[in-house]
Amino acid sequence: MILISICRAAFSCSISVRGLHKSISVQELGGWRNGSLGPGTYGQNWGVTYIPDSICVLKGSSVTMFCSYKYPTGDTVETVFWTKHEVGEPSDLSKDIDYKGKFHDLGDKQNNCTMKLINVTQTHSRRYRFRFITNKDRWIGQPGVTLSVTDLQVETPERVMEGDTVTLKCNTTCSLSNTSTFIWYKNGHVLTSKTMKNNELSLQSVSSEDRGSYMCAVQGHENLPSPAVTLNVVHAPEKTTVSVSPSGEIVEGSSVNLTCSSDANPPANYTWFKKNGTVTIGKEETYRINKISSEDSGEYQCKSSNQHGHQFSNSVSLNVFYPPRNTTVSVSPSGEIVEGSSVNLTCSSDANPPQINYTWYKESLTSPVGYGQRYIINNIQSSNSGLYYCEAQNKHGSQKTTANCLYNDEPPRGLSDDTTSHDPDTQDDPANQDDSASQDGELYANVSFSEPESSRRVSNIFDDDIYANM
Incomplete structure (x- = not known):
């Protein structure tokens, strides 16, 4: 052979x-x-032209592959199709399930073989060739057109210190058109005031204000941005503040939360102080005071700190409100009280707010005998003898005075109470008083009389008890 x-x-x-x-x-x-090999020149008047023969497009976009073909005059085109197969018998791309709804033939059976792919993904990255068959022969255009599908990825430094200059890059896996213009977004808003060149974004002397979520996109394809990437700027605590909860008036016995907050990266640790930073009282973000009392009133401050520095908050003042307490009665003049003289009974109390209303009572009488901090008895008579007590009241509660009292052995002389008076400067209407926090017990001032010429007079005070024997 x-x-x-x-x-x-x-x-x-x-x-x-x-x-x-x-x-x-x-x-x-x-x-x-x-075709059969025999006499003649093969390849003349046969060909396929792709413009361009290599294309880079964004994932999710559409791409048009321009194409033209030629064949000998006199031949009739019977079949045309695009194929993605490199080896074996070429198959029709329009019948491929992966291209259903994506492939669009824009050509004809004359000389135009242009086609379009829509909403492309990375799986469409490959080489494509055009195939046509005439009534006399067949042809497939080599080497075909290469399609590369890319997405956008933002490249950022892993660690950025406050004050650094940072460059962000919008990267692709293939080269897009030289005329592509990149757009940058921060937290979903287009950036216009920063330095941008080609696919790069430059941030000068970064601060915590530059921290955020960044994306890039190609102009004309704004609907196909890159995934968001967070720029993480590390810095010392800033904007350290204290909030008080609940807001409004703080009443004794309630619970109060003081919360320290700051802008810091990495997150800050907290320290609490009372009295302008001289006494440490807590180490948590929230300092809680249960059953607050007047002793908790004062100035509070927190410090936020991380490895890059620290910052103190402004001081906040806690003013604890409480009802009257330690209510007492004093008698003036002290010592002997002589019939016909004047006597002042003064009620004192500790309360916050200090706007206290005072009401005077006499034992066995149902109605008050006076209002105001002082109760004055002018031209005192034996009929004024008895037990006297006061009630102190503010918006948060009330307290009555209480004591054990001595009476003079001499019988009182039957005189009226017309000689009594009270301090007009501190008078108030009892109808406006709040009884919600009154306390049991009463402190009495006992005033009793004997004959004017009698030399027997007694005045005693034991502990909180007040005795006035007249």
Whole structure:
């Protein structure tokens, strides 16, 4: 058996065995043509042109592959299709399930073989070739058009210190058109005041204000941005403040939360102080005072700190309100009280707010005998003898005085109470008083009389008890 190989330049090649002629494919001018090998020039007037032959597009976008083809005059085009297969018998791309709804043939059976792919993904990155068949022969355009599909990715430094200059890059896996213009977003808003060049964003002397979520996009494809990337700027605590909860008046016995907050990266640790930073009282973000009392009133301050520095908050003042307490009565003048003289009974109390209303009572009488901090008896008579007590009241409660009292053994003389008076400066209407926090017990001032010439007078005070024997 004799094997004869005949090759005509770079255009055709045939293999013959004596007595047998074999027909094979012929490659010429970038294409493959099938036909019988025999006399004549193969490849003339056959060809496919792709413009361009390499394309880079964004994931989710659409791409048009411009294409034209030619064939010998007199031939009639019977079949045209695009294929993605590199080896084996080419298959029709329009019948591929992965391209359903994505492939659009924009060509014809004349000379136009343009096609379009929509909403492309990375799986569409490959080489595509055009195939056509005439009534006499067939041709596939080589090497085809290469499609690369890329998404956008923002590149940022892993660690950024306050004061650094930072460059963010909008990266792709292939080269987009040289005319592509990049757009940058921070927290969903377009950046216009920063330095931008090509696919880079430059941030000069960064601060905590530059911290945020960044994205990039290509102009004209704003609907296809990159995934968001967070720029993490580390810095010392800033904007350290204290909030008080609940807001409004703080009443004794309630619970109060003091919360320290700051802008810090990494997050801050907190320290609480009372009296202008001289006494440490807590180490948590929230300092809680249960059953607050007047002793808790004062100035509070917190300090936020991390490894990059610290900052103190402004001081906040806690003013604890409480009802009257330690209510007492004093008698003036002290010592002997002589019939016909004047006597002042003064009621004192500790309360916050200090706007206290005072009401005076005499034992066995249902109605008050006076209002105001002082109760004055002018031209005192034996009929004024008895037990006297006061009630102190503010918006948060009230307290009555209480004591054990001594009476003079001498019988009182029957005089009226017309000689009594009270301090007009501190008078108040009892109808406006709040009884919600009154306390049991009463402190009495006992005033009793004997004959004016009698030298027997007694005045005693034991602990909180007040005795006035007249």
